[in-house]
Amino acid sequence: MKCPFCGFEESKVIDSRPTDEGERIRRRRECLSCGRRFTTYEIIESLPIIVIKKDKSREVFDRDKLFNGMMRACEKRPVSVDVIEKAIDEGFDIRGYYLWSLFDNFEWSAGYHYKFGIATTDFATGETKWKRSAYFYRDFIQKARETAK
């Protein structure tokens, strides 16, 4: 594992512990060249998730790409890097159309001032209404399903 500071390839493990559900092992390492410390995570390799893009091309799911996309989407919004990391790590299911639930998470973490979702709630009556974007999205999904057949 290359040191992120100097690029040296050898480091020693100074601490090792399982994370949350024991699905990952967190290792604190110290570079044998520059002595700086960094953290790595060890996970079990699983089958790659394939992302099918709008133009029907396929590519292997790339966590960094997702992270960067989410960072861009949240640029002018009060969503911290930690929240984005957490959303990815806790594994919202990206194998499908989950736009609303993903963005709902941001709404919860951002308080009530920013609205992200495809539905809106009238807080006086508690009534939920679909926004125009919801209907756009419904049509988009329908079209995608039909062309996938």
Ligand SMILES: [Zn+2]
């Ligand atoms: Zn180093």
